[in-house]
Amino acid sequence: MARDLAIDLGTANTLVYMKGKGIVLNEPSVIALNRQTGEVLATGREAWQMIGRTPGYIVAVRPLRGGAITDFEITERMIRLLLQRVGVSRFTRPKVVICVPSAITEVERRAVTDAARRAGAADAQLIEQPMAAAIGADLPIDEPVGNMVIDIGGGTSETAVISLGGIVALEAVRVGSFDIDAAIQAYVRREHGIAIGERTAEEVKVAIGSASPTEDESQAEVRGRDLMTGLPKTVVLTPEEVRFAIDDVVSSITASVVRCLAKAPPELAQDFLSRGMYLVGGGGLLRGLAQRIEKETNVPVRMSNMPLEAVVMGAGHCIEHYDALKGMFMGARR
Amino acid sequence: MTVLFISLVVLAAVGFYWYGRRRHHQEPGVASFQRHIDALSSERRRESFERVRPPMHDDDYDDETGS
Ligand SMILES: Nc1ncnc2c1ncn2[C@@H]1O[C@H](COP(=O)(O)OP(=O)(O)OP(=O)(O)O)[C@@H](O)[C@H]1O
Ligand SMILES: [Mg+2]
Secondary structure, three states, rough: OOOEEEEOOOOOEEEEOOOOEEEEEEOOOOEEOOOOOOOEEEEEHHOOOOOOOOOOOEEEEOOOHHHHHOOHHHHHHHHHOOOOOOOOOOOOOOOOEEEEEEOOOOHHHHHHHHHHHHHOOOOOEEEHHHHHHHHHHHOOOOOOOOOOEEOOOOOEEEEEEEEOEEEEEEOOOOOHHHHHHHHHHHHHHHOEEEEEHHHHHHHHHHOOOOOOOOOOOOOOEEEEEEEOOOOEEEEOOOHHHHHHHHHHHHHHHHHHHHHHHHOOOOOHHHHHHHHEEEEEEHHHOOOHHHHHHHHHHHHEEOOOOOOOHHHHHHHHHHHOOOOHHHHHHOOOOO | HHHHHHHHHHHEEEEEEEHHHHHHHHHHHHHHHHHHHHHHHHHHHHHHHHHHOOOOOOOOOOOOOOO
């Protein structure tokens, strides 16, 4: 008998939770393919290391990038490989709960559940990321109080107000931490005349990126290719210029939080002032972001402990109590 | 006359039975909502999370869905 699974199919990272066991897989959502034959050459960390470093016949991609399922076939292969790796075969048919962006379309929804069923799942159900995040972050969503959770991932930023086990207000944008990387890349290209890869841009973001001024800021050396000469070149980036470079992206994320607050019923809105909002997701780890959101909303922001695992832990709890929590799955409510 | 009376009584009985059943039928809603909320309680969640925390004792006891 296979053990039931919960999967956080994130645009940046994929995590799998096995019933009774906990997290059994945690790796980048990347797949490397042979461009000519379409064969899968690597997945996860191995494929991630290939990004931007492949010869012409190999392509390493993030199939879910942007929070949309742009390539159904690759997504299906990824789900199939994922299930195989955690021991699902044609003879062991587990139930699977998959976390997806809440803005997912009906067609994408069907594509994901069909892919999971074809890959060996006996039953595949979907749950919205912010709902799973709230369960995993241990917010008291079983009570009639306003719980607000902000999940900032690689490709999506989703804010939800949850009370009595259901979503009251929701705001999702297909903007996330990858867009911050892209903004850094574009800035360095424009202002310093060098081209850098997406992994380098991500390193810059994690090392010195910030959404508002913080203490102990430092500069970073960045290596890339000079656009004029084509030769390798190093430039120094200051925290101020990185902040400037990413400001548009950060603003659109904070604007979506503000829109969600505006959608919440007044009775619940007053709860936020005392309880605060909870930040989860890797993108939420950007320095100064919590302070920036706090400043723009006047609502306290708290970091959840386990920001990268909250979503899969929440979905994992749903798989532990599958029958009782059936009503939480997408399509079960109206 | 008796026939009419008996049919009226039977009709009333059937009516009461049907009404009772309907009322009874609404209860599963209450029960399942309770179950749903209970499964989301902090204690239930802590049970799940503690059970799977890495440095715990052997993870061979499980399959207690609480459903
Ligand atoms: N310390 C950090 N500072 C800034 N950004 C970070 C930090 N750590 C991780 N990130 C970013 O967080 C993102 C990954 O977050 P996460 O794993 O929550 O995304 P995801 O769940 O895969 O995406 P989504 O929820 O959009 O599908 C990456 O873009 C990564 O660069
Ligand atoms: Mg996520």
